[in-house]
Amino acid sequence: MNSSTPKIGFDRFIQLDWAAAALNVRAGLAGLADLNALLDAAELGMEAKKKTRTVLNRLWLEPRSELTDFADRGAAIHEMQPDIPVSALCWGMSVATYPFFGKVAEFVGRLSAIQCDCASAEVHRRMSEAYGEREGTRRMTNMVIQSQGSWGAVERVEKGRRVIRLAPTVIDNDEVTAWLIEAAVRYSSKPVSLSSLQSLPVLFPFALTRPLGYVVSKSANLNICAEGPSAQLVALR
Known part of the structure; x- marks a missing residue:
């Protein structure tokens, strides 16, 4: 894991409309005042609003330097193709920005692959194994799962004990x-x-229906390289 990448950072529940509002700001379709008004309407406390803005800043408004171009391309897609689900863009940016978000998504995707549901306790166990029994890991995992529910990826049932x-x-x-x-x-x-690529756990909320080899080969940002006589890998250019 890149040392410049925070191991944990997605530590708040983020509603989809908040993330979408931050994306609108980056795409030039709205201003910061619109985002702030949305957060004010949610009646968040001062500290909660500050921490929520920190997550949204890193997500869309002030991404890390190595993700600036990636964020700009996502915002351009949103601006030019408003029919694209905003959840897909916010999910992709979250996965690229927050390894913790991505790891929760990966575990939920893996554990729910066969029967389309899994026990929350199992997700927490896997996250503890990956990040240690450190303070906040369980709470932040819950924040991510709750956010993924708001984004239409999962539903929590049985008082949060299972994730569908x-x-x-x-x-x-x-x-x-x-x-x-x-x-x-x-x-x-x-x-x-x-x-x-067709079944990556981290992208479980999306069905990629296009011919993926062709899509990757035409991308200016991805490259297909060979590993051995038959395996092909997708890497960044």
């Missing part, structure tokens, strides 16, 4: 498909097998 994977959002746009794949590669911090 909801029907995936179909993505049939080449540009968005390539951008989401790039988000997954950035999250992985290493090349990803081309054959695995």
Whole structure:
């Protein structure tokens, strides 16, 4: 994991409309006053609002330098193609920005792959193994799962004890498909097998229906490289 990347940072519940408002600001479709008004309407306390803004700043408003171009391309997609689900763009940016968010998504995706649901306790156990039994890990994992529920990816049932994977959002746009794949590669911090792209756990809320080998080969930001006689990997250019 890149040392400049915070291990934990997505420590607040983020409603989809808050993340979408931050995306609108980056795309030039709204101003900071609109985002602040939305947070004010949520009646967050001063400290909660400050911490929420910190998450949104890192997500869209003030991304890390190595993610600035990635964020700009996501915002451009949103500006030019308003029919693209905003949840896909916010999910991709979260995965690329916050490894903790991505790890929760990966575990939920893996654990719910067969029966479309999993126990929250199992997600917490896996996160503790990955991040240690440190203070805040359980709380932040809950924040991420709650946010993913707001974004239409999962539903929490049995008083939060189980997580149900909801029907995936179909993505049939080449540009968005390539951008989401790039988000997954950035999250992985290493090349990803081309054959695995169709079922990447970290992208479980989305059904990528385009021919992925073709989409990757046409991307200016992704590259296909060979590993051995038959394996192909997708890497950043």
